[in-house]
Amino acid sequence: MLPKAYDPKACEDRIYTLWEGSGAFKADAASKKESFTVSMPPPNATGQLHLGHAVMLALEDIFIRFARMCGKEALWLPGTDHAAIATESVVIKKIQKEEKIADPRAKYGREKLVAKIAEFVDFSRGTIRSQVRKMGSSCDWSRERYTLDSSLNRCVNEVFKKMYSDGLIYRGQRIVNWDPKMQTTVSDDEIEYVEEKVPYYTFQYGPFQISTARPETKFGDKYVVMHPDDERYKQYKDGDTFECEWINGKITATVIKDDKVIDPTFGTGCMTITPWHDMADFDLAERRDLPREQIIGFDGRLLPIAGEFAGMSIEEARPKVVEKLKEKGLLTKVDENYVHRVAVSYRGKGIVEPQIKEQWFIDVNKPAVKWKKKHLSLKQVMQDVIRSRDIAIIPERFEKVYFHWIDNLRDWCISRQIWWGHRIPVWYKTSAKGTDMHVGALPPDGTGWTQDPDTLDTWFSSGLWTWSTLIDPKLAGNLDLSLEDLLAKSPDFQKFHPTTVMETGYDILFFWVARMILMTTYATGQIPFKTVYLHGLVRTRDGKKMSKSDPSTCIDPLEIIPKYGADALRLSMIVSQSPGNDFRLYEEKIAGYRNFINKLWNASRFVLMQCEKAGIKPQDIPAEFSTPNSQLSIPDRALLSSLQRLVADVTDGLTKYRLSEAGERLYSFVWDYFCDWYLELSKGEANVSVLVEALRTIVHLLHPYCPFVTEELWDSIKPKGVGLLIKEPWPVAEGGRLDPVPEGKFELLIKVISAIRSLRVEYGVSPGAKIPAIVHVAESDKFLLTYSQHFLRLANINELTVSAKAPAHCQGMVSAFLNGVDVHLSLEGVVDLEKTKKNLEAERAQLQKFLAGVEAKLGNERFMNSAKPDVVTLEQEKKASAQEKLRKIEERLKAF
């Protein structure tokens, strides 16, 4: 007999070992079954798992277990990410703190520091592996990958080479975000803005007034820019020069008229430019071919151009520069209430300074990608795969966000001046003739070649994640094979790519999801995944972000799991929340689902007790339910038919990734219907075969959600000779036990009423009481169903709830309150049907006219030739939605 309460601690680890040993997690590339692949977003190998990971693991495990039970070849590939800057900065901080070394990079040198980081990462990866197991994740450990694996490195190098030879990767002097603290570039997406109140100065600059919050960058400013239409500066022409007194003496300045960078309504309407340290100024300087000068060094200190201020830090120099200008009488105004936004590195937390530096870039605008027989730019491919529905995003609204991001996308700077990561596969050799360059993993023959010291942006390698992990590591070592060969000859890639669904938090849609689309379509010619499922972020009870720095608000999954069980934690993060929306998690919520699991546990105990009472072993009850209809009571039949509907609903929900809905449905079915109604009824007289059948089905349906407890229960109720639940086939809704009422305008209603009547008589149920009925109203005509309620009220029938898809707690029941009055059906007085009909017909005519217009447009050759593809798609979408609407109206009109 089962113990009185479910104890997750006693079961979970044991069951996980059982699963792992059974080979259930392991996918087979040779299988004939349809594949279902999920690439686990690799957690950063920097420390511990947090709730964000727990959400991800729970969701993906549900997808995978469901797919596996549905008979698909399910692969969930786990792994970890080396997380370049994040890891390096964590380790450097650790060394600084533990070993009291100010500059670990200088002290250890490249090789030793990398070795130290690797050691730290190895340890972290071990921790992460065991934590992933704790959540019950059924991933294929035999295929575990790490972004720095040699086979992944091979892919990185191959893609770099391919992009370079296609002219998509170039090296150039460009303005980048420089983190002086970490001494590296960071990408646009890795920047956060912090608001700061700083004084805002206005200075006299020749005849003009210019304003700035950063006077310390103004040493080299020799151009003053204004809008060409600005009446105030009408007398100045583009190219005019003038002498003026400035920080370190007299300079000659030039007037520039430009309509792109200047907002004439802002401030004085003119500004000076600092191309080396400002993105917008750099663009202008590029356009007009203006000189640039570096003012601030890469160490964050002023350069000799600053004269007496050279060597000072920004904080130190700023007041001194202001003081000097003030003494010269050039300071005209100070605004103390100015709010300025300072760019801060997301990882290193240093203040970011734009700098011009030689870096490697990926060109996102060059039409060098072959996609669907066209030559497109990387940007265009990224747009096409979403627009053409090759990839669907859940929830859909993120498509808009995605498109908006692509519109603003600039060339991607991929080089980083750190040591931890994939080294850029480029070699240089300097001789008297100049510098030779070679792109490849290995240097060419001969001496004197040195490798580029930089590493690649971590997203370069994670952008390859869905497929580089499927490359056969044995083949990856063979340098004679091309990238195409590697793809073609790797069985895993052939079987499991494109992956089925990419599940991740919406916060890394740009960082990662977009880059996987970019890199994968380019490198393999395939989309990386068919569906993107974005989950919301976990928040605290007060709606704040969970942060590790504040443990009082932060829930640690590792403390929760021993206390409430992994199953309860999983449910609390899945049920009653919707994709893409943040949700709050707190202990009471988790406890609530622990209670549910306990309820299920005790319901099972009850069923087992009934079996014992009846002298029947559950093991002897065959898997196939075979009790004849004649031996079933009305409640039995009601339960079985609603069980069928439950199977259909849950299957449908899981197929459409509506996990919360399906989970709620199960929760309510088990508690409100199965336990509170059917089990209570069974205390009088129990039908053991029905009880066991129901429980078995429930346990199957719940298994993806709470795998541990269901597996444990399955052991007590499974038929003889059957193995683990994880390997069981998914239940199928047969519908054979139902008698759907045939459709018909009034027939339906009459059938319902007469069925209730006969049941009431047969079982002697008094009016007002709920009665279980086998009347199953087919999901047919909601319009009619609603009208039927009007009719009934008109006919003095107090209340009748007719369910097409009944609320969970009255599944299979029709609650009726009849007062014995004969039913006369009449349409009069309820609604003005004539008016409705007229309205519908008018709407139909309008739609038909519109549709004809759109069709004519699409049939017009000149339009099709001249219009942009976007416009055509839009027209087609309009057509489709109009057709859909028209179809619905036709359907409604049929009811008249």
Place this chain on the structure above:
RNA sequence: GGGUGGUUAGCUCAGUUGGUCUAGAGCGUCUGGUUUACACCCAGAAGGUCACAGGUUCGACUCCUGUACCACCCACCA
């Protein structure tokens, strides 16, 4: 400045083609229950103008327009 989401019971949230809703769940509150599956429970109750104002419709939490507040994302002012 551009965009997205939210606003539903005291709290946290579901509610996908407008008709299951005459609006649900969990927690909390109140009343009553040791009926041997479960007190991590059972029976029941109170509690909502579904932010606000218009519109479309026979019918709107659901669609449209506008307003307010909150949150987030992107761009950015020199």
